[in-house]
Amino acid sequence: MKNITLAIFILFISYAFALNSKSSNPALDFLNSLSIEQKEKALLPFGHITRQEWHFLPGAMWPRAGIHLFELDQNQIALLFDLLKNNLSETGYDKTMKIIDLENVLAEMSGDTDFRDPEKYSIAFYGNPEKDNAWAWSFEGHHVSLNFTIVNGKVTIAPRFMGASPAIIQEGHRKGEKTLGQEEGLGLILINSLSDEQVQKAIFQKESFFDIVTSNATEVGPLSKVGIKISDLNDKQQNILWDLLDEYLSTMPTELAEQRMENLKTEELNDIRFGWAGSTQLGKPHYYRIQGKTFLVEFDNTQSNANHIHLVWRDFDGDFGRDLIAEHYKNLKH
Structure with a gap:
């Protein structure tokens, strides 16, 4: 997914959403798409110490629990973003996509595609959404930290962190584009x-x-x-x-x-x-x-x-x- 433009990315994800739109439980759809090895990374105990750890640093600077985008195939990525879209507003989802896409802008500016990598975002589950009354999940990477907790069907989303660099793109064909x-x-x-x-x-x-x-x-x-x-x-x-x-x-x-x-x-x-x-x-x-x-x-x-x-x-x-x-x-x- 490196160097993919936001427009192409959204077209792909939108197509995937259409295929999966009938789902009533996007969390389980995503988890059930994982292999045994992938699920061992993604699914952690509810009491795991990392459930309340978070950061907004780039993925190369802050190791994160869970499974990363670069470890997923295209169908699994589609299901992950389907989960995000179902748990955010359209505004929240669009902001998240723009922030992730800014990694491509930073990679182009710096020439460092390893450090500035839009695939270094991760998702982690705490507890099992299929059987537990209390469970949580997080989606996190550079300038994004979204933390969801579900208890007896009630949902809270906090902390919610977003960032933008550059906040206003200063050069290139996207010059003038603003985020946040x-x-x-x-x-x-x-x-x-x-x-x-x-x-x-x-x-x-x-x-x-x-x-x-x-x-x-x-x-x-x-x-x-x-x-x-x-x-x-x-x-x-x-x-x-x-x-x-x-x-x-x-x-x-x-x-x-x-x-x-x-x-x-x-x-x-x-x-x-x-x-x-x-x-x-x-x-x-x-x-x-x-x-x-x-x-x-x-x-x-x-x-x-x-x-x-x-x-x-x-x-x-x-x-x-x-x-x-x-x-x-x-x-x-x-």
């Missing part, structure tokens, strides 16, 4: 809509952070309460902030996204803050965070002359399904 532009653009629109008084509350640091503050921590808690409260924004500014949060939630299937947005507006409205660090201009290093009672969003575009985006959604109690798992075991005791 909405998350950056809406943030810039919001910070630049604030009055001088509001800016004094929102900007908590003159210099941008080099990276997201929480990095690849297994578990995170609330950061310091910096930035401007949503209640200190006018109606137009609040709508921009909701649109920004919706962009992050839009990675998930519609039903899950709508449920979470409803919870934010009814249970966390007074706790949400928007904080900014660094420049307020596109092309210069900047960082923002949105924090509520139960969640944290971080965005930075600092590296590579502010053309390298990292963003993440963390749930303080719900990362890796901790809240669902705790509820599950509590009910078992009763």
Whole structure:
């Protein structure tokens, strides 16, 4: 799959989806397509230590559990991406495909096709989806970490990390193409809509952070309460902030996204803050965070002359399904 263009890749995968669209359990379809040796790599115990380990570094820099794309045939790759498409929104799936395809751009820029390899993404299952009430799976590689936990049919997707390098392609026939532009653009629109008084509350640091503050921590808690409260924004500014949060939630299937947005507006409205660090201009290093009672969003575009985006959604109690798992075991005791 090296040097394959995104357009050709999507055409192939779309054809495969058509062949597999009648499936009701894409996870089992993928697992059942694996050989015994492949399944030994892909299927791990639910309590395995790597279930809560994650990173956004390139595959050549960070060994990952599970089975990699380069170990799969075309039919198995099609089934894997069918699984992804069934567990993400169309928006989330498209962003994931664009991020993977940027490995080809980086390979062309650097000439290093081994380090910049779109086949070095992996999938790992924890627990058996055919018989276990609690199981999980992850899809991960450079600038993508998607962690799904399923407990008694309830699904959580956290942490969710995405990145883009280059965020804007600077040369070649794809010059000007943007990835994760909405998350950056809406943030810039919001910070630049604030009055001088509001800016004094929102900007908590003159210099941008080099990276997201929480990095690849297994578990995170609330950061310091910096930035401007949503209640200190006018109606137009609040709508921009909701649109920004919706962009992050839009990675998930519609039903899950709508449920979470409803919870934010009814249970966390007074706790949400928007904080900014660094420049307020596109092309210069900047960082923002949105924090509520139960969640944290971080965005930075600092590296590579502010053309390298990292963003993440963390749930303080719900990362890796901790809240669902705790509820599950509590009910078992009763």
